[in-house]
Amino acid sequence: NRHQDFAYVGNAVPNSQQWRDAKRLKDAGMTIIRAAHYPQDPAFMDACDELGLFIIVPTPGWQYWNKDPKFGELVHENTRQIIRRDRNHTSVLMWEPILNETRYPEDFALKALDITHEEFPYPGRPVAAADMNSAGVKDNYDVLYGWTDDIGKEGTPENKCIFTREFGEMVDDWYAHNCLNRAARSWGEKPMLTAALSLSDTYGEMFHGQRQFIGGCQWHPFDHQRGYHPDPYYGGIYDAFRQKKYAFEMFRSQDRTQEPMVFVANEMTQFSDEDVVVFSNCDSVRLTQFEGDKVLTLPVVHDAGDKPCAPVVFKGFWNFWKAREYSYKQRNWQRVSLLAEGIKDGKVVCSEKKMPSRRSTKIRLYADEMGRKLTADGSDFIVVVAEITDDNGNVKRLAKDNIMFSIEGEGRIIGDETIFANPRAVEWGSAPILVQATDKPGSITIHARSAFSGVYAPAEATLTIESVAAEMPKCFTDEPSAKTVRTASASAAASQQMTDEERQRTLEEVNRQQMDFGIQ
Template identity: 65%
Template sequence: MKRLYTLLIGLLCCFSLQAMDETSVAGLFPIANQGRQVWNFNPEWRFHLGDAPGAEAVAYNDRNWEVVSTPHCVKLEPSEASGCRNYQGVAWYRKHFVAPANNLEVYFEAIMGKQWVYVNGKLAQEHFGGYLPIMIDLNRFGIKKGDKCVIAVKADNSNDKTYPPGKPQYQLDFAYHGGIYRDVWLIAKNQVYITNAIKRNQQAGGGIFVHYEHISEQSAGVLVNTELFNAGKATKTVILENTILDAAGKVIKKMTNKVVLQPNSAQTAYQQTTVKRPQLWSPERPYLYRLVTRVKEGKQVLDGGMTKIGIRSFEFKGKEGFWLNGKRYRQFVGANRHQDFAYVGNAVPNSQQWRDVLRLKNAGFNLIRTAHYPQDPSFMDACDELGIFIIVATPGWQFFGKDPKFEPRVLQNTRDIIRRDRNHPCVLMWEPILNETPFKEDFSLKSLQITKEEYPYPYRPVAAADVHSKGVRDNYDVVYGWPGDDEKADAPRQNILTREFGENVDDWYAHNALNRASRSWGEQAMLTQAFSLANSTSEMHRTTGLFLGGCLWHPFDHQRGYHPDPYFGGIYDAFRQTKYAYYMFAAQRNAREAGNEPMVYIANEMTQFSDSNVVVFSNCDSVRLTTFDGAHVTTLPVTHPVDKAYNAPVVFKHAWDFWEARELSYKQKSPHKVNMIAEGIIDGKVVCSTKKMPSRRSNHLRLYVDTMGKNLVADGSDFVVVVAEVIDDSGHVRRPAKEYVRFTVTGEGEIIDDGTINANPRLVEWGSAPMLLRSTRKAGKIHIHAEVQFPGTNAPTPADLDIESVPYTGTFCMIPQQAPIKKVQTAATMQYTGEQFTEEQKAQMLKEVQDQQADFGITK
């Protein structure tokens, strides 16, 4: 009876709501009548920080372990957790569930570090590396529908030189945030199914491979390779259907093949068709067709799914530049992207992956380099959808391991990255080598050869690498260099791209730089950053042909291993709040292009400390600035010192005068006249405007939720940023305000905080205090209350906001776990888990990093 009750509970908890949210799983988006079944495997993991000998055993007592949902970080971290303050070491996860079907596979999108995965106490797989999927076949362990199961995962994000990146975190420019930090899925397949390219490990094979030939505005050849596997004991004859639909769902082409599959064997079907007058994909118009795949036996669908495809041609033509869809394309002004977020490390939900792509798109970037590893699948999907080119980098930074296992693991990573991401239209380049790393020419050439072997078709994403690395100048498709390298006597023959621009440090030990400014440092620091990045950006607009532009380092503030300060060079902070530099980049968007709006932004807060020169960022022809209720009116052009594509900041000299403002506000009792209005003018007409006034006394708090058009989903993992602003009685943000804000949440949400990270109450910086709000698994109302920590008669009054999470439309697989009573954490309980070094040893390690940077032309 007890077993029957457990089975019923488990099966009831594998509940389906409607159709799954449009999130890709193992490379395929869900479709109706898909054949395979997919369950969200994120909820109800038992978690233990630290080692737990014997925790792989089925009967292990985990009742006192914390209950968490993945994506999950092993330990919440302060928003300033740089310098190896994050946890490194072993952590355990255990998941209890009842098998909802036969032929099951657990699909981990990524787990940081090295991992041991156990099924009912038996080791299923040992895996090395933190950025690529792990697949566990439950058939190997005899798991059948209705069986009670335990999946146990031992994850270790400590330093290990046997697999890439390999470099110890204390010498690393990013952090190995631990945990099962991406989604986990449970997939049930029939005996005949579409294979997975990574699992099959066949050169240019496995899964679905979409490629193209003879692309023009008149027609395009679309070729689809689909590998099917028959796991049964009898020969199967099936029908493979691949149907191309346009964005509106209209069938464009349908390809059908009969495939005979021998027992326990695979076969690839090759199909091709021609699309007439194709809608071509580009960052400016990211048109996606939908390739719907179904494998049928009679009327029964055995397997299937949907691949979003973009038809585009591109060519790197040396002195003629980069050509997209038969036309010369504009310069690349892009960004590098690390995947971490405030508090949660790398455990970022799919919605925030999408928002990050939109944030970079809104800043005007048309290229992202994934520094220094492949990103979340949902990030790649968003780049396809929103339209940004991608350079996908193999994990590595300034390190080549001497262990004989290291190099083969690097090369296998490169193969697996291409197999995972080859169908994405956003992928423009592979970076198959180890960043800023000395290596032998043999490794360089093997890495290049892999890119050709794994993508042996036309319109192949090219291979890019540092021009200083061995074997690169003579063999690679695109080289990393600097503006002006194309004009040197020994200029490379290939096109040149700047891998990382914007950095301007004084020395590697101090890391003081004009381009780095915390929002908390205020107006002058952020203006200095914006002008520094404007100067660097102007260089990316050189149009000599060979030089193609470059990628900013780095658009989001993030944590680093080797330095106690976070990287503050982002145009967004770690919570994704903007700095002035964001508006400088947004002003580079061509206002005359479809999809781009005219914009004007005043980078002056009109405080007693504000500069007398008023800086305005705009993508218009000119800007008219009116100050003090019309007392002064000045119109200045938006200049282009490098190229018409570059819009320089507009500086209105001596446009702000505190004493004139004081005269109006104090003596004439007319504070409403203290204002600035900036108007953007195109072709003689005002097309946009903004108004700014100085903030007065702090009056009350104001709340907003940074959804960017995506609602909070009730899946227990999703989160949004909630921001409390200190404002005056007219609604202007009081930038100099110094307060602590305490948040309270009731209803179907919770604050991401464990009492150790200064998340709640949160210090107000530059007028705002952010909070991360996570959903429960029940859709409904969430009430958010914000108040200053120390209230009083004249203190800012509280704010309240009601939002509603939306239902998750996928399917969960879980057995509800009773969470233990949480212990109250304090900052005193935090312990450092890393290695200790003398000051001399630290200095030597930093010198090694600096020397290697110099070898690759970074500290030019």
């Protein structure tokens, strides 16, 4: 499932980042994207056409029904319009012509299905999907949203395909929103690993070789603001700046047809688990501790009825005290490492070596272009990341620096100190910023230094990137918008629109709807 929300800019995502988001999902091994719950930018649809991703296109709407007949008519009109807009995209797999997680009458569901067939007239092809427990859906829609648990239950049609529209959410309740799979990247190794392993288990439980079950979409790839809850959504396999979490590597490892990969989900800090988890799509993984102290090869379990590539767990392979002995007593810190090698058909085909970071001495800058250059159209932006490293380039995951950025040339930094964008606190070893192009192509030089300079601060860094000319002429004036700061009192006043009783009733209704529509 995908929201087109990005750090700082919200829904104002340029075309290049729409393409990069599609590429990020492709790189993670995803095949089907559900466009939740509104029309995605046409640039995202174009990117999915280009990259070979399927899309489920829903009618806009979520958890709201108005009994006035005019409301249903407007929803149906939305359905016609979105099908007409997107039906010539080769990426469209099917349509979701109803309202997400909403109780609606049977005649509404049947009319929505008729409209879908009218606007997308291809007999014999599944074209419409909806929640199987909603009125009018089970007996009439082509694909039913449900779970593998629904297969074989009384009332579940045997001739219909089952698809899970949202999997991965293990929320305690719909007020607190604490969830096993929601792990902010800044929380570090243990939460991210817990989330990745939980998603791995859920992913495996969904696939039991059932022919009737055809797949599902994980909620959600990118951290984002939600509006209806004070906490951001932290369950992404990327954070809001599109920095990867461990769950990204877990999903990437599930595709055995792609390039061989191995990822060590252990940062070798003083707080890291002794057990070392490795994600890989190879036949087996060989892990070497401290350049030969311990060597073990374990299989990557491939189960057609479960996880295609189960995580590999090496028991007791990280020992801080053993590492300390080499570093402190023997002055041989170079030996402290973990080397994971992916083996396929008896040969080592990929590897990853990890070492614990020593003293923070450097800042390393990189631009997250993903093969698509920054366009000088006054709107486009890319993410530039500053990492804190030791002398050998190992990222200091537990660094607590603040990075001050400055820029020269044909670019500007989105955001400032009022939203903590610049200077930017380092979280899990890195500090990202958004660099936006002007309307003139040319060089952009980014400087990064510690906000608190001194002899022992990490050495500053400089990165120069080039923006390219826009293919289309601009139709706006290239002037950044003025700052608008909403005061705390204004925010408080806006939040008092509901009484406590009204809020409680609304929360209870949301909870009932989540249960009705099979959110597990």
